[in-house]
Amino acid sequence: MLVAGIDVGAKNVHAVLLRDGVPIARVVVASGFDHEGSAGRGLDEAAALAGVRKEDIDRVAATGAGRKALVFAADQPTEIAADARGAFALFPPARTVIDVGADEARAIRLGPGGKVVDFAINEKCAAGAGAFVEAMSRALEMSLEEFARVSLDSTEVIPMNAQCTVFAESEVVSLIHANTPPADIARAVHDAMAGRVSTVVRRIGIEDPVVLGGGTALNAGFVKSLSCALGGVAIQVLGEAPYLGAHGAALIAWDAAQGA
Amino acid sequence: MDGQREFWRWSERSWQAPDLDRQAVTAVTAGIDVGSVSSQAVLLAGGRLVSFFSTRTGSSSPDSAVRAFKGAGEPLGITLDDVSYTVGTGYGRVNVPFADRTITEIACHARGANFMAGPAVRTILDMGGQDCKVIRCDERGKVLNFIMNDKCAAGTGRGMEVIADVLSVPIEEIGRRSFEIDDEPPPVSNVCTVFAKSEATSLLRAGWSVERVLAAYCAAMAQRVAGLIERMGVEREFFITGGIGKNVGVTRRIERLIGVEALRLPEDSVFDPQIAGALGAALFAHSLHRKREKERGVAAGAGAVMPPVDTAARKDLWPPAAGR
Structure with a gap:
């Protein structure tokens, strides 16, 4: 199962792609003004990097200050929830x-x-x-x-x-x-x-x-x-420290996908 | 900056008493206010305003002090040798090389505001380049209490300069243009100048007009300053000094928030709110000079003493009214 976590920050968008809970791609793009566009681009790049199709991603979770702009995200955890989940998984x-x-x-x-x-x-x-x-x-x-x-x-x-x-x-x-x-x-x-x-x-x-x-x-x-x-x-x-929020969000999507 | 406009840059201001008889200019005292962003010099002759000059503070405080003095003195042919007493004030006051004494800008602003706007002033808001103060004073312009924010650029002239640059609006037009809107927008949410900068750009991207963003920023600054004023409490009359005192976009919105109107200078007044500190310093210099002359006079048994400042006649600038 493929899930993605996107962290739309003030400066950068970080995206992490998980296959069965294991990271297969990490991407960072500048947030710019169009958060939805930047996040979409991040997701495209992550999918390309992992060699998968964007359509095959089962669930997306978005966090960060600009998360509300991402209508395609099934989950929108707060930065606190995403950080906590990510940190707990990493250490x-x-x-x-x-x-x-x-x-x-x-x-x-x-x-x-x-x-x-x-x-x-x-x-x-x-x-x-x-x-x-x-x-x-x-x-x-x-x-x-x-x-x-x-x-x-x-x-x-x-x-x-x-x-x-x-x-x-x-x-x-x-x-x-x-x-x-x-x-x-x-x-x-x-x-x-x-x-x-x-x-x-x-x-x-x-x-x-x-x-x-x-x-x-x-x-x-x-x-x-x-x-x-x-x-x-x-x-x-933490390893891959800038991706902490995105990693946590991806895990939250993963948790939710399994529960669903 | 090769061809690029510096929107933050405000113009230097210079004023000299018209039709001044150079020979009659004696007993000159000077007030030099070296602020973190601007430097002012005020010259009095016998306690009357004869000249002032306002310029940007450079990287060296002593040079800025000299430049400010020259700006005020040179048009009248007044050199340092002609000055009987100089008081330095402001953030860089210890770096006024020719000062006889230094006095805090709090005391100087209170005294300057008292002279400019009259003895009824009890609460002064001084919005400077890198700080913002609320001062309570008595009818003689003596400081009773004050509070200040000098930790954060929000609510200071520096913050406004940053916004002028971001929005490419000359700083002197910000106040006027901030009212060219149909309805008052909510203030920008960010207190911090750095964040407000990014918020301003995203509002522009979202289709806001420059005027509307200016209004939202002025409102946020007013809100922040109003908080400071309310901590101290406003006692009438209320007067605003410092560079931001010239930005109606901020001052009008402060008045709305605190529900008190600030005293306005008469239309034909030559005073500039930005020189209040230097003016206060020059007035202190005048008093200190008189005191020194008196002591010397007593010692030497001489009688000639400078006249005290006639505060009742403070609106009569040089030359003295006929028949006086």
Whole structure:
């Protein structure tokens, strides 16, 4: 049986295709403005990649901020439900799930059996989400990958005073003018963002093991800063972290298809 | 920016008292407000407004302070040597190299608003480039209490500049154009400027007119600021200073939300809400200069002392009314 999970995020659409519960294709396309069109494209590409016909997909589940636009999705789980389901499948002992995307940071406490016990979200401020790091890497004229990498070479901790992405951009420019090493600026940016994400996590309490998903999980500089901000807790980065929500949605479709 | 228009850029503003007799300009005091986004200089002669200038703050605060001073002084041939006392204020006040003293922008805005709009002002909303303050003051313009948001660009001039760029609307036209709509749309849901930016583009894609998006954004900003005002409570009279004070799209919507109208300056007034901080600083400079002269005068046994500022006559700008 073929099922698909689509996560329509603020920046990217992630699609995961499962055959009998096992992933056979993963695809990412830009969200753009037309969420339905982008999601359809994601699904087409995933089907092509897996060598199956789109018509043969039995059930589709959509999650993410733009999920409501997908009329063809039989299930529309919340981001929390999708993340929880995905994290539980990828790492069953997980108790704290953190998902930091482009526009949102979420923290979920899981109980036994992957049940959601509590959750917290920041969706109000870009400074606690991936958009912040992206804007700062642009200010430093570095690719995101480079920005993440140099951060690990930082030798000096410098505080960022600005709490707002818009203000931080000017602060980064002044730091550049003051000849602050880019590595230290990158580290300061990651520390600042990690500080804000950690306040979201603390709202639900930190329980080991802690797992991280979402696009920012690929940023080693941020992961290091987040671990520090959470008091040195070990953070397990989930495999295929950016696909966490899509994977969870696909599993929800799979669960539903089996129950049906 | 080779051919590309900078929609966020507001024009510099300069004003000098007309028909000024250069010889009569003595006892000059200066107020320099180096803000995070704009820098202003105000020059008084004997406590009367003779010149002001408003420009963008550059990457160096001292340079911006000098540039602002020159903008106000040069048209009148006033140099730093002619200035008896200078007060620096604003975010970059410690970087005004020629200041005799620094005073917080809270105190300066209250004093400037008191002078501009009169002693009845009790609540001042200062909407600046990177922060937003609500100040309560007494009839002398003395600060009683204040609260501020300096953490978030939503509700500040910087936030408005970002939107001007996204929508390609010159910043000075935003207020007017935000009313060119048939009905008031709901405010954009996002508080954060970064998110509002993406929300604005998707609204355009959904077929909204630029004016309607502007209205929704101004409304969201007004809502946010109204929250701050209500935390402090409004006591009449209410007056708005700072650059956003010139954006009617935001100010009118704030008035609707809090149910209090802000004092309006007379049509022919030369005052600009953006210079309130620098004006307050210049007034403090005038008082401090008088105090210093008095002390010196007492010490030297001399009698000549500058006159105090006649607040009752504050609308009479230079030149003094005939027969005075």
